Amino acid sequence: MNDINNPSLSSWISVPESSDFPIQNIPFGIIRYEGVSPRAASRIGDKVIDLYSLATLGYFHDLHIVPEVFLKPSLNDFISLGRPTWRAVRSRLMELFESGNTFLRERVKDHSVIIHAIHEVEMLLPVEVGDYTDFYSSIEHATNVGIMFRDPENALLPNWRHIPVGYHGRSSSIVVSGTPIHRPKGQTKSDGAEHPEFGPSNQVDFELEMAFIAGKKSSLGDSIPVKEAEEYIFGMVLFNDLSARDIQKWEYVPLGPFLGKNFGSVASPWIVTLDALETFRVEGPKQEPDVLPYLQSEGSRNFDIQLDVLIQPDGGTAHRVCHSNFKFMYWNMSQQLAHHTVNGCNINVGDMYASGTISGHVPGSFGSMLEIAWKGTRPVQMPDGSERKFIHDNDTIIMRGYAVRNGLRIGFGEVTTRILPAKK
Ligand code: MN
Numbered sequence: 001m002n003d004i005n006n007p008s009l010s011s012w013i014s015v016p017e018s019s020d021f022p023i024q025n026i027p028f029g030i031i032r033y034e035g036v037s038p039r040a041a042s043r044i045g046d047k048v049i050d051l052y053s054l055a056t057l058g059y060f061h062d063l064h065i066v067p068e069v070f071l072k073p074s075l076n077d078f079i080s081l082g083r084p085t086w087r088a089v090r091s092r093l094m095e096l097f098e099s100g101n102t103f104l105r106e107r108v109k110d111h112s113v114i115i116h117a118i119h120e121v122e123m124l125l126p127v128e129v130g131d132y133t134d135f136y137s138s139i140e141h142a143t144n145v146g147i148m149f150r151d152p153e154n155a156l157l158p159n160w161r162h163i164p165v166g167y168h169g170r171s172s173s174i175v176v177s178g179t180p181i182h183r184p185k186g187q188t189k190s191d192g193a194e195h196p197e198f199g200p201s202n203q204v205d206f207e208l209e210m211a212f213i214a215g216k217k218s219s220l221g222d223s224i225p226v227k228e229a230e231e232y233i234f235g236m237v238l239f240n241d242l243s244a245r246d247i248q249k250w251e252y253v254p255l256g257p258f259l260g261k262n263f264g265s266v267a268s269p270w271i272v273t274l275d276a277l278e279t280f281r282v283e284g285p286k287q288e289p290d291v292l293p294y295l296q297s298e299g300s301r302n303f304d305i306q307l308d309v310l311i312q313p314d315g316g317t318a319h320r321v322c323h324s325n326f327k328f329m330y331w332n333m334s335q336q337l338a339h340h341t342v343n344g345c346n347i348n349v350g351d352m353y354a355s356g357t358i359s360g361h362v363p364g365s366f367g368s369m370l371e372i373a374w375k376g377t378r379p380v381q382m383p384d385g386s387e388r389k390f391i392h393d394n395d396t397i398i399m400r401g402y403a404v405r406n407g408l409r410i411g412f413g414e415v416t417t418r419i420l421p422a423k424k
Contacts, residue, residue, distance in 0.1 A: 186244060243260055285330050399415045
């Protein structure tokens with residue numbers, strides 16, 4: 001595509017070594033800082049770039065964008081302007097902040113309104129999420145869960161290799177990284193117990209996921225073909241789909257996830273565009289048997305994104321419990337979107353589509369405590385001597401994601417979630 005992924009580009013804003021946010025990234029988010037209303041922003045290194053201020057000062061004057069589109073509590077209106085506009089803004093930011101360009105660099109009086117330190121701003125949820133869908137697209141995760149809860153001999157259900165399985169989730173409880181979540185209360189029933197009980201969940205878990213954000217709407221009745229699906233994707237975030245396994249286990253038959261899944265799902269604040277991820281495309285796992293024609297996809301539709309999960313006890317040291325990779329996904333995003341709309345279901349800008357838990361086949365790559373501690377039979381030893389089968393009160397779950405190739409690192413930063421005790 002372009003030089004946007006040229007690893008030799010550098011910025012006059014200093015970028016710490018191994019930063020997720022070099023000038024080749026240019027993610028989009030929503031910030032708030034002292035005295036101003038929420039607005040769109042990008043990031044280079046540890047500096048945040050206020051897009052509304054850039055626009056009002058005339059740096060986008062030839063791009064035909066009304067500055068107010070950046071003065072919103074979500075990116076939805078900006079995203080709705082379409083891919084040529086996202087690309088034009090990204091290119092302009094790269095141009096303005098590239099080392100050799102002195103145009104903005106020398107207008108020092110503009111810097112104080114345009115450039116802010118990351119620790120001086122609050123990050124908000126970047127989009128208003130109308131609809132949220134959660135897929136179940138990692139074959140290793142689906143197999144592990146099938147072995148634990150059903151039949152080791154037939155761990156995958158018969159439809160799994162034919163359909164990108166998913167369910168409609170809850171958007172009202174999607175929050176941005178850093179938002180603490182109370183341990184949910186609910187109804188559970190232990191194995192062998194005669195009656196269900198009510199109380200705080202004892203099996204709060206994370207699910208290591210990534211989500212893509214719809215960048216273009218479709219009309220009711222229309223289907224999005226696999227080969228056009230990426231035109232409908234604005235970008236991706238890290239996603240911690242919190243789960244209460246004991247509630248989930250008792251409620252999920254016959255209609256699937258409900259209260260075990262909707263008490264909080266946490267997204268990272270910076271949306272990384274598919275353009276920024278272009279360098280990291282890979283082919284997905286071979287699909288066998290062949291999928292139906294409407295799901296057949298060509299080319300490299302997966303992305304090589306390394307993923308880590310750490311658990312940090314209250315006041316303690318963060319301990320890594322998982323290292324996985326988005327490229328393990330059996331079903332790619334284009335197939336997910338094609339399947340989602342094949343019946344005529346319409347999508348809207350800002351919709352969020354999560355991957356499902358991303359587990360790999362190698363040791364240490366499982367994306368949930370359910371699998372890591374194998375239903376509580378293999379507890380994780382923490383550096384402070386404690387054990388984890390699931391998440392304890394006041395633990396913080398930290399997820400990180402980054403892609404590295406040819407000296408270029410593009411990352412997502414973090415999604416962190418502290419689990420507070422159940423409300424009285
Ligand atoms: Mn999930």
